[in-house]
Amino acid sequence: MSAASTSRHFASYGPLASAARNLTRQSCLKAPYATLRGAPQPLATEDGIPPSDNDFILSILRANPSLRDSKNYLASFGPKPVPAPSKSSPQAAAGPTQDQTALTRSQKRARQLEALQASPIVQSILDPVKRRTALVKLQGPFTDTQLDSVSRGLIYLKKLGLVSVIVVENDEFVRGDHGERAAITEETMRIVRTLERLGAPARPVLGALVRLGPDPDALEEDSRIPSPEAHTRPFDLVTLRSALRAGEIPVISPLALDSFCRSVRVDANDVIGALAKGMVDAASLDRAEGSRNAAEEEGISDDVDLTPMRLMIINREGGVPSYARHGLPHLLINLESEYEYIHDTFQAPWRDTHRTALANLALARTCLAHMPPTSSAVMVSHRSPSSLIGNLITNKPAVSSSLPHALLQGNRRLTPATPTLLRRGLEIRVLREPEAIDRTKLTALLQQSFGRTLDVDAFYARLERTLDFVIVAGDYVGAAVVTREGAGDPVTYLDKFAVLPSHQGDGTVDFLWVALHDESYGLGLSFSANPNGGRGGQGEACDLVWRSRGNNPVNKWYFERSSGHTRMGDWVLFWCDAEKPLKEEESRRNGAGLSFVEDWERGRLARWKDVVIDIPSAWAK
The missing domain is CATH 3.40.1160.10 (Acetylglutamate kinase-like)
Incomplete structure (x- = not known):
C-alpha cells in the first residue's frame, strides 16, 4: 500500500501522541473545513522488547485507558475507602501555619508522596x-x-x-x-x-x-x-x-x-x-x-x-x-x-x-x-x-x-x-424494510442511548420514505440507522448510531461500526465480506455522511474513523470516502497517489451541506 493511500486517514496512538492529538482536535474544530488526507502516520509504541521491572508502570500508561475504562477497572478491583480530612481540625479552620509555609523541599516532597499514596486510584492499582x-x-x-x-x-x-x-x-x-x-x-x-x-x-x-x-x-x-x-x-x-x-x-x-x-x-x-x-x-x-x-x-x-x-x-x-x-x-x-x-x-x-x-x-x-x-x-x-x-x-x-x-x-x-x-459477541442483522424493524425496541434503544424523547410518529414516517437499512446488534442493544436523503442522486446518511449504555465498552460499538463499513463505504472489497447478515461484500461502495453537534463528546471517536469533516454552524459534518473507487483509481495510476479531491468528488461538500442541514430533528421538543 502506498503512502498516498494511507495518507487519506489519520489517527494517533500512544502516550507521546496524546497532547498532539488534543491540539489537532482543537484545531480541527475551529477550522471551517478539514480533511485528514496527508496527515502524519501514527506513532508506534510497541517495541517488542521484553518488559523490565520498571516497565510495569509504563505498561499501565501505554494502555491509555479512557474514563470509562478506569471506572470499570475500579468497579472490578475496588479501591480502599480513604477517610476525608476532618473539617473541624485546627489546621483546617485556621489555615496554614507559619511552620507549614516554611516547609523544606524534602518535607514538601514527603507530603506530596503521602497525598499520592492516599489517592484511591493509586491505591487500587x-x-x-x-x-x-x-x-x-x-x-x-x-x-x-x-x-x-x-x-x-x-x-x-x-x-x-x-x-x-x-x-x-x-x-x-x-x-x-x-x-x-x-x-x-x-x-x-x-x-x-x-x-x-x-x-x-x-x-x-x-x-x-x-x-x-x-x-x-x-x-x-x-x-x-x-x-x-x-x-x-x-x-x-x-x-x-x-x-x-x-x-x-x-x-x-x-x-x-x-x-x-x-x-x-x-x-x-x-x-x-x-x-x-x-x-x-x-x-x-x-x-x-x-x-x-x-x-x-x-x-x-x-x-x-x-x-x-x-x-x-x-x-x-x-x-x-x-x-x-x-x-x-x-x-x-x-x-x-x-x-x-x-x-x-x-x-x-x-x-x-x-x-x-x-x-x-x-x-x-x-x-x-x-x-x-x-x-x-x-x-x-x-x-x-x-x-x-x-x-x-x-x-x-x-x-x-x-x-x-x-x-x-x-x-x-x-x-x-x-x-x-x-x-462472546452478538448476532448482527441488517434490516432493509421498515416493517422488519421492532419499533418499540428501537425507540427504547435510541431514547436510552441519547437520553432524549423520540418524536416517534415523525421519525418512523420519515423512515418509511427514506430508509436504506438498519444494522441491529443482538436484541436491539445497538443499532445504526442509514437513510437515503435528497432528490436525484441521494446522499447515504447515517441518521442514528446508538448503543445501550450497559453495552458501551464491551465491543458492541466496534462490531456495529465494522458492519456499517461493510454495508456502505467499504462495500465491494474482499475484506468487507464479513458475516453481518448483509450484502456479503457484493455491491458498489458509497460515501457515508453524518452530522454531530460541535460539543458532542463522541466527536473524538468520529474524528478517528472519518475521512474528513467540515463545520456547519453548531454542527460538524463528517464523511467516510467510498473506498473501492479510490483503490481502483490508485491502481490505475500505478501507485502514483491520490489528490486531496478527485474529479468526481468536486462539489460534493456543498451538496451534502444543503441536504443534511434540512434533515429534521428526530427528537420531541
Whole structure:
C-alpha cells in the first residue's frame, strides 16, 4: 500500500501522541473545513522488547485507558475507602501555619508522596482490594528468556489484582510417549521455579483437578458449542482455592481422572474448559450459600473471586490470522457472528504456521459461553506480554478494529505479535424494510442511548420514505440507522448510531461500526465480506455522511474513523470516502497517489451541506 493511500486517514496512538492529538482536535474544530488526507502516520509504541521491572508502570500508561475504562477497572478491583480530612481540625479552620509555609523541599516532597499514596486510584492499582482470576493457557515450548518475559507479565497482572490460574501445555510433547508424564511434571516445575525466582509465590498442582467426560449434571446448552471433554466439581477445587487464598499462583499439569480414578494426560484445552465452567459454578455456589461474610461484601477481604474474568492463551503463534489483513492477526472477534466465517476463510498455509489457532478459537468460545458477559479472551504471543496489562485495564484490542482499513494496514503497531481479543459477541442483522424493524425496541434503544424523547410518529414516517437499512446488534442493544436523503442522486446518511449504555465498552460499538463499513463505504472489497447478515461484500461502495453537534463528546471517536469533516454552524459534518473507487483509481495510476479531491468528488461538500442541514430533528421538543 502506498503512502498516498494511507495518507487519506489519520489517527494517533500512544502516550507521546496524546497532547498532539488534543491540539489537532482543537484545531480541527475551529477550522471551517478539514480533511485528514496527508496527515502524519501514527506513532508506534510497541517495541517488542521484553518488559523490565520498571516497565510495569509504563505498561499501565501505554494502555491509555479512557474514563470509562478506569471506572470499570475500579468497579472490578475496588479501591480502599480513604477517610476525608476532618473539617473541624485546627489546621483546617485556621489555615496554614507559619511552620507549614516554611516547609523544606524534602518535607514538601514527603507530603506530596503521602497525598499520592492516599489517592484511591493509586491505591487500587498498587494494592487492589478485590482479587479475581484469569485462566491462562501457557502453550510452550518457551526458552528461559521467553518464559521470564511471560512470567513477568503474569506477575504484573497479579499486582493489579488479577491472579493467573495457569494450565501448562507444550506443543513439542508427543502424546502417548513413554516419558510424556515426566516431561509435563518437569515443565510445570520449571514454570513454578521461574515465577518464584522473579518474586511471585507459585504452587505446582501435579494432581488432577478435573474428571474425564462431559458433566452429567450440566443443563442443556447451545448445541453449536461443544461441551468440554472433562468436568469438575466444587470439591475438586480445594487445592486451587488453597493456593489462591495463600497468595500463590497455581500452575496446573494437564491431567484428568478417568472412570477408574487414574490420573491420565489430556489436552490442556479440556482442562481449561472444565475449569472455566467449574470455577463459575463454584463461585455461584459461594454466593448462593452466603459463604462470603460482611467484610467480603464491603470489599476488604483478601479472598479471591473464583469467577474467571479473562481467558489468556499465551503461545508462540500469536493471534488468529485474518484474511482481511494478509495473515496478520484479527484484532477483535465477535464469536457469535464470525466463528464459522473464520473457519471458512482460514487459509491452508496457516495450518502450518498457526497449527493451534482454530483449536484455541474453539476453546475461547467454549470458555466464554460459561464466563460472565463482560469477560473476554485474548490470544497473545510471548513477544508482547506487556499487552496483557492493557487488555486487563481497558478490555479492548491493542488497535481498534473499526479504524479505517488503510490506517490499519499502514499501522506499525499491527504486527504478527499483535494480540487477538475475543468476545462472546452478538448476532448482527441488517434490516432493509421498515416493517422488519421492532419499533418499540428501537425507540427504547435510541431514547436510552441519547437520553432524549423520540418524536416517534415523525421519525418512523420519515423512515418509511427514506430508509436504506438498519444494522441491529443482538436484541436491539445497538443499532445504526442509514437513510437515503435528497432528490436525484441521494446522499447515504447515517441518521442514528446508538448503543445501550450497559453495552458501551464491551465491543458492541466496534462490531456495529465494522458492519456499517461493510454495508456502505467499504462495500465491494474482499475484506468487507464479513458475516453481518448483509450484502456479503457484493455491491458498489458509497460515501457515508453524518452530522454531530460541535460539543458532542463522541466527536473524538468520529474524528478517528472519518475521512474528513467540515463545520456547519453548531454542527460538524463528517464523511467516510467510498473506498473501492479510490483503490481502483490508485491502481490505475500505478501507485502514483491520490489528490486531496478527485474529479468526481468536486462539489460534493456543498451538496451534502444543503441536504443534511434540512434533515429534521428526530427528537420531541
